Amino acid sequence: xxxxxxxxxxxxxxxxxxxxxxxxxxxxxxxxxxxxxxxxxxxxxxxxxxxxxxxxxxxxxxxxxxxxxxxxxxxxxxxxxxxxxxxxxxxxxxxxxxxxxxxxxxxxxxxxxxxxxxxxxxxxxxxxxxxxxxxxxxxxxxxxxxxxxxxxxxxxxxxxxxxxxxxxxxxxxxxxxxxxxxxxxxxxxxxxxxxxxxxxxxxxxxxxxxxxxxxxxxxxxxxxxxxxxxxxxxxxxxxxxxxxxxxxxxxxxxxxxxxxxxxxxxxxxxxxxxxxxxxxxxxxxxxxxxxxxxxxxxxxxx
Numbered sequence: 001x002x003x004x005x006x007x008x009x010x011x012x013x014x015x016x017x018x019x020x021x022x023x024x025x026x027x028x029x030x031x032x033x034x035x036x037x038x039x040x041x042x043x044x045x046x047x048x049x050x051x052x053x054x055x056x057x058x059x060x061x062x063x064x065x066x067x068x069x070x071x072x073x074x075x076x077x078x079x080x081x082x083x084x085x086x087x088x089x090x091x092x093x094x095x096x097x098x099x100x101x102x103x104x105x106x107x108x109x110x111x112x113x114x115x116x117x118x119x120x121x122x123x124x125x126x127x128x129x130x131x132x133x134x135x136x137x138x139x140x141x142x143x144x145x146x147x148x149x150x151x152x153x154x155x156x157x158x159x160x161x162x163x164x165x166x167x168x169x170x171x172x173x174x175x176x177x178x179x180x181x182x183x184x185x186x187x188x189x190x191x192x193x194x195x196x197x198x199x200x201x202x203x204x205x206x207x208x209x210x211x212x213x214x215x216x217x218x219x220x221x222x223x224x225x226x227x228x229x230x231x232x233x234x235x236x237x238x239x240x241x242x243x244x245x246x247x248x249x250x251x252x253x254x255x256x257x258x259x260x261x262x263x264x265x266x267x268x269x270x271x272x273x274x275x276x277x278x279x280x281x282x283x284x285x286x287x288x289x290x291x292x293x294x295x296x297x298x299x300x301x302x
Contacts, residue, residue: 001141003165005217006030006045008038010067011115015177015216016280017067020167021049022160025140029058031158031167032214035070036117042071043078056082058138060145062169063155064090064097065187066104066116068214073097073120084122085136087147088129089154094122103189107286130156143167146206150196151185157203164209165218171199173229174215174281181268182228183261184236185215185282186290193237193294200230215281232264240291250288258284 001024010016019042020031028051034042046053056079061069064086072084072094086094093100097119105112132147141162148157151170158167166172174183203211204226211225212218219225236257243253261284262275270278 001139001160001162003160003163003212003218004045004049005212006042006049007216008034008045009041010034010038011280013277013280016277018212018214018216019045020212021046021051022139022141022143023049023051026055027057027139028055029060029138029143030056031060031212032062032068032169033059033071033075034068035066035115036074036119037115039071039074039078039117042075053079054081058082058136059084060136060138060143060156060158060167061086061090061094062157062167062171062214063087063152064093064100065152065170066100066119068169069094070116070119072122074118076120076122076126082126083128084126085128085130085145087154087156088131090152091127091129094127095124096121107187132156146202148199148202150192150199152190153192153195154190155199159206159208164207165212166203166206166208166210167212167214168203169214171196172203172211172213172225173232174278175213175217175219175225176215176274176277176281177217179265179268179270179274180221180224180228181265181270181278182225182232183265183278183282183287184229184233185287186233186236186294187282187286188290188293191290191294193233193291196233197230200226236287237291237295240288241295244292244295250285250292253292254285254288257288
C-alpha cells in the first residue's frame with residue numbers, strides 16, 4: 001500500500017487540511033474528505049496520483065466535523081463506488097446533517113458558506129458504522145479502526161500496521177509541517193480532557209511509527225509529539241479553570257491564551273506568519289470555548 005498526502009488548500013492556504021490517499025492493487029481509499037470548499041482540490045489530487053474517481057472504494061472519516069467530513073455528501077455521486085465509514089455515533093449526522101449545520105452556524109455564522117460550502121447527506125446504503133476494533137480491507141491492505149474520544153465523542157483513528165502509520169484526525173492535535181509545536185484542538189461542544197488522556201495512552205500502547213494528523217502531514221517523533229500534546233492539554237485546562245475561578249470572561253481568557261500560546265510557538269522556532277496558519281486550523285476563541293464548556297460540565301457533576 002502506498003500512502004500519499006493530498007493538500008486540500010483550505011482557504012487558499014497550503015498545508016492546513018489534508019486528505020490521505022491509500023493506493024494499492026488497483027484500488028484506492030481516502031481518509032478524510034475535507035470540506036466541500038476543497039472538493040475540487042481533492043479531485044485534482046486524486047487525478048495527480050493517477051487515481052480515477054471510480055477506483056476509490058472506501059472513504060474513512062475520523063469524525064464528522066466539517067473540516068474533516070463536510071464534503072462527504074457531495075462525493076457520493078462523484079465517487080460512485082465508494083463506501084463511507086464513520087463512527088456509529090457520528091452516523092446520524094452524516095445521514096441528516098441538519099443538526100450539525102445548525103450547531104456549526106452558531107459558531108461560524110455568515111462564514112459558513114465561505115468556509116465549508118454545501119453540506120449534503122450521505123445515503124444510508126453507502127454507509128458503514130464503526131465502533132472501534134474493526135479491520136477494514138483497503139487498497140490491498142488493512143486498516144484498523146480505533147475509538148479515540150477526547151476531541152469528539154465519535155472520534156476514530158485508523159492504523160495501517162504494515163507502515164505503522166496512524167491517521168489520527170484531531171486526537172493527536174494540530175501540527176504543521178516543519179514545526180515541532182503541537183496545538184490541542186479543543187472546540188465545543190464535545191471536548192473531554194479525561195477521555196483524551198485515555199486516548200493518548202491507547203495510542204502509546206498501539207506504538208505507531210508515525211502519526212498523520214489531518215492538520216497536517218506525517219510525523220515520526222511520536223512519543224515527543226504525544227508528550228507535548230498531553231502537557232499542553234493539561235496546562236491549558238489548568239490555566240482556563242484558574243481564570244474562570246477568578247471571574248475572567250471568555251474574551252479575556254482567549255486573549256491571554258493566545259498571547260501565551262503564540263509565545264510558545266515562536267519559542268519553538270516558528271515564524272510570526274505561522275501563528276496565523278495555526279489559527280486557521282484552530283483559533284483561540286473557539287478552543288477556549290470548548291475548554292470552558294468542559295470545565296462547566298465537570299463542576300456540574302460535583
